[in-house]
Each structure stands twice: as C-alpha cells, then as structure tokens.
Amino acid sequence: MGRPMSWKILIERGNLGFSSAHFITFDGTCEPLHGHNYGVRVEASGPLTPDSYVLDFVVLKNIVRELCKEWDHRFLLPLNNPHLRVTEHDTAWELEYDAENRYLLAKTAVVPLPVDNATAERLAERLAKRIVERLRERNQGQSLARLTVGIEETEMQTAFYTLDLSPPTASTAADEQDTETNVPAHGTS
Numbered sequence: 001m002g003r004p005m006s007w008k009i010l011i012e013r014g015n016l017g018f019s020s021a022h023f024i025t026f027d028g029t030c031e032p033l034h035g036h037n038y039g040v041r042v043e044a045s046g047p048l049t050p051d052s053y054v055l056d057f058v059v060l061k062n063i064v065r066e067l068c069k070e071w072d073h074r075f076l077l078p079l080n081n082p083h084l085r086v087t088e089h090d091t092a093w094e095l096e097y098d099a100e101n102r103y104l105l106a107k108t109a110v111v112p113l114p115v116d117n118a119t120a121e122r123l124a125e126r127l128a129k130r131i132v133e134r135l136r137e138r139n140q141g142q143s144l145a146r147l148t149v150g151i152e153e154t155e156m157q158t159a160f161y162t163l164d165l166s167p168p169t170a171s172t173a174a175d176e177q178d179t180e181t182n183v184p185a186h187g188t189s
C-alpha cells in the first residue's frame with residue numbers, strides 16, 4: 001500500500017487575528033505588560049473528502065474567528081507559570097512576579113490559559129488544540145493529517161505549532177495518553 005496523498009489549505013490575513021495584552025517571563029526577568037495585534041494563519045492538510053476538498057474553508061474560518069474573539073481585547077494569563085504567583089478572587093485575578101510587578105485584573109478582562117508562558121509558540125499550540133476540538137464537535141475534518149497554526153506577533157516574528165492528527169500507532173498511543181492532564185478545572189480557553 002502506498003502512502004496516502006495529501007493536500008493542504010491555508011487561511012491567513014483578513015480579519016483573522018486578535019489584539020491582546022500579555023507579558024513573558026524569561027531569563028529571570030518579567031516583561032512589562034504590553035500588547036500585540038496578533039495575526040493568525042492556519043494550515044490544514046490531509047486527503048480529499050469524497051467531494052474533493054480537504055476541509056470546508058468557511059467552517060475553518062468561522063471556528064478560527066470565534067476563537068480569536070475569545071482572546072480579543074483581553075489579557076492572556078499563563079496559569080502555569082512557575083515564576084508567577086496567581087490568585088483567583090471572585091471577580092479578579094491577582095498576579096505577582098515580584099514587589100514591582102503586581103497586577104489585579106478584572107476577570108472579564110482576562111483569558112486564563114493552561115500554559116506556562118503566553119509566548120506566540122504557546123498561543124499557537126493552544127489555538128491549534130482548540131481548533132481541533134471545535135472541528136471534532138462539528139464532526140468536521142476527521143481525516144485531517146496535520147493542522148498548523150502560526151501566530152504572528154509582529155510583522156517579522158511568527159511562531160508555528162503543528163498538531164499531528166494521523167491515527168496513533170499502538171506504540172505512540174500509550175505515550176500520548178496524559179498530554180493534557182495539567183488543564184485546570186475552571187473555565188479556560
């Protein structure tokens with residue numbers, strides 16, 4: 001049996017993106033709070049459906065737009081950052097890196113994410129997983145082989161994450177069982 005043939009579709013530019021605030025911790029420092037107009041591109045590849053397309057462009061664009069809207073005009077909070085003390089209050093999130101870097105943010109202005117740092121790489125990973133969840137909910141894209149998300153932070157900086165969706169072999173299935181065990185119980189996007 002030969003290797004299955006593969007096609008690829010790409011959605012990018014237009015209104016695919018979100019404007020959000022974040023900061024990154026790195027090398028023992030914490031960036032000041034700031035924002036980006038993030039651009040999003042999504043590539044999906046795999047065999048053709050019986051109707052000769054990889055995935056309905058409209059379905060994919062709608063899902064990506066919906067997910068971008070959840071992050072738009074909000075602060076992207078990395079819940080699992082080992083250098084940040086994160087406290088959940090009734091109506092606010094309190095973050096403390098050190099005495100000079102402390103924030104109290106209204107919950108309505110925050111998207112809590114189950115990631116260690118709100119880097120473009122992690123945002124691409126998170127978005128890719130959420131897109132696949134939404135596709136599964138709609139029974140779309142079952143035969144996709146790969147989905148890649150690119151998050152453009154500035155015009156010259158884009159990070160990509162690729163999710164391999166081909167059916168796992170018996171040996172890799174066991175390794176992948178607990179990939180998402182760190183997701184906290186409260187509502188995260």
Ligand SMILES: [Zn+2]
Pocket residue numbers: 022023034035036
């Ligand atoms: Zn930044």
